[in-house]
Every structure is written in structure tokens, then in C-alpha cells.
Amino acid sequence: QVQLVQSGAEVKKPGASVKVSCKASGYTFTGYYMHWVRQAPGQGLEWMGWINPNSGDTKDAQKFQGWVTMTRDTSISTAYMELTSLKSDDTAVYYCARGSRIGATTNDPFHVWGQGTMVTVSS
Amino acid sequence: EIVLTQSPGTLSLSPGERATLSCRASQSVSSNSLAWYQQKPGQGPRLLIYGASGRATGIPDRFSGSGSGTDFTLTINRLEPEDFAVYYCQQYASSPRTFGQGTKVEIK
Numbered sequence: 001q002v003q004l005v006q007s008g009a010e011v012k013k014p015g016a017s018v019k020v021s022c023k024a025s026g027y028t029f030t031g032y033y034m035h036w037v038r039q040a041p042g043q044g045l046e047w048m049g050w051i052n053p054n055s056g057d058t059k060d061a062q063k064f065q066g067w068v069t070m071t072r073d074t075s076i077s078t079a080y081m082e083l084t085s086l087k088s089d090d091t092a093v094y095y096c097a098r099g100s101r102i103g104a105t106t107n108d109p110f111h112v113w114g115q116g117t118m119v120t121v122s123s
Numbered sequence: 124e125i126v127l128t129q130s131p132g133t134l135s136l137s138p139g140e141r142a143t144l145s146c147r148a149s150q151s152v153s154s155n156s157l158a159w160y161q162q163k164p165g166q167g168p169r170l171l172i173y174g175a176s177g178r179a180t181g182i183p184d185r186f187s188g189s190g191s192g193t194d195f196t197l198t199i200n201r202l203e204p205e206d207f208a209v210y211y212c213q214q215y216a217s218s219p220r221t222f223g224q225g226t227k228v229e230i231k
Contacts, residue, residue, distance in 0.1 A: 045160075045211055111170050
């Protein structure tokens with residue numbers, strides 16, 4: 001079945017970077033956009049951006065431009081999200097979610113989500 | 124950017140009652156590309172409704188979505204104990220893929 005499995009929880013100091021992975025299985029990894037969404041404790045969902053795993057093209061939400069990097073390794077069907085210059089308010093659960101089929105004429109919602117990765121930023 | 128505003132913030136109801144949740148968009152959502160997600164404590168979101176009114180795989184028929192343009196509604200008929208959770212709407216017509224702030228459905 002279609003599944004996204006994310007890397008484990010991280011604890012980082014302010015100013016550090018974190019890289020979260022998302023391994024896809026059960027479908028053609030390069031056939032669907034991968035999105036990243038985060039959720040601060042007790043807060044709502046915040047979309048961060050997407051990556052086209054086929055081309056490597058990315059689109060980041062304006063808020064994250066310049067300090068989030070989305071990459072992928074097609075040989076192991078894994079997407080990555082790296083956030084730099086971490087601050088305490090980057091403490092959140094980070095999710096990957098499968099988006100639309102690449103090349104489709106319409107967009108899709110997020111049918112499949114990873115289990116989430118808790119990133120704690122604390123001195 | 125399309126801003127989604129959900130109301131009410133919290134809905135206090137008893138099992139067996141009907142829940143009506145609203146999601147209003149700051150501009151028309153093209154192709155009715157509006158989804159609803161359910162999130163329980165400690166879990167990730169689960170897709171309930173897409174295309175404003177289509178039920179995702181495995182979603183019970185007590186969940187229904189309606190609306191178009193800028194006004195959308197999620198209705199949960201005959202609330203079951205497992206339905207008490209937070210619900211988010213999302214537009215996926217364009218980037219950024221914005222979410223509403225959520226409606227918490229709690230047991231009265």
C-alpha cells in the first residue's frame with residue numbers, strides 16, 4: 001500500500017539545521033509531487049512547499065524562501081526537507097504528504113501523509 | 124494567497140447530534156478544489172472530503188461536504204465518539220496550499 005515513512009524526532013539548538021527524510025513506497029516516487037507541512041504545538045497546519053521528485057523543481061511558501069531546502073534521492077524514493085538557522089518557534093511536527101500526479105491537469109489534495117517528525121529547537 | 128476562515132472555532136455537541144462546520148475563502152476556489160481533513164490528538168491529518176463533496180476512500184457516509192466558490196460546509200450526521208477531533212479545510216487549487224485555522228468538535 002502507499003506509505004510515507006519519516007525519520008525520527010530531532011532535538012536541535014537555535015541556529016542549527018535539521019534535515020527530515022520521507023521515504024515513499026507503494027507507488028512511483030517520481031510520479032507525484034511531495035509536499036511539506038508543519039504544525040507547531042497546539043497550532044494549525046502550515047504549508048511549506050513542494051518538490052517535483054522527477055525534475056527536482058521546488059516551490060516554497062514565501063515565508064520559508066531562503067531557509068528551507070527540499071531535495072530528493074530517486075534511487076531510494078526519499079524526499080528531504082532541510083531547515084536552517086533554526087529558532088525556538090520552528091519547534092513543530094513536520095509532515096510530508098503526497099500531492100498531485102505530475103503532469104495531471106488538475107491538482108489533488110493530500111491523500112497520503114507521513115507519520116510526522118517532531119523537531120524541537122531548544123538551547 | 125487564498126485565506127480560509129473556519130467557523131466556529133469550537134463546537135460542543137453530544138454523540139448522535141449533527142455537526143455543521145463552515146469554511147469561507149477570501150476568493151473563489153477554482154474547480155471546487157477544497158478538501159477537509161480530520162486530525163485526532165497525536166495523529167497526522169486524514170483526508171475526509173475532496174473536490175468539496177467527494178468522500179475519500181473508507182470515509183463513512185455520515186460525513187458530507189457541500190459548497191462552491193467561497194463558501195463550503197462539512198456536515199457530520201449522528202456524531203460517533205470517534206468523530207470528536209479537529210477539522211481543517213484546505214484549498215489545493217493554487218500555491219500556497221492554504222489551510223483554515225481549524226474547528227474543534229468536542230464532547231458537550
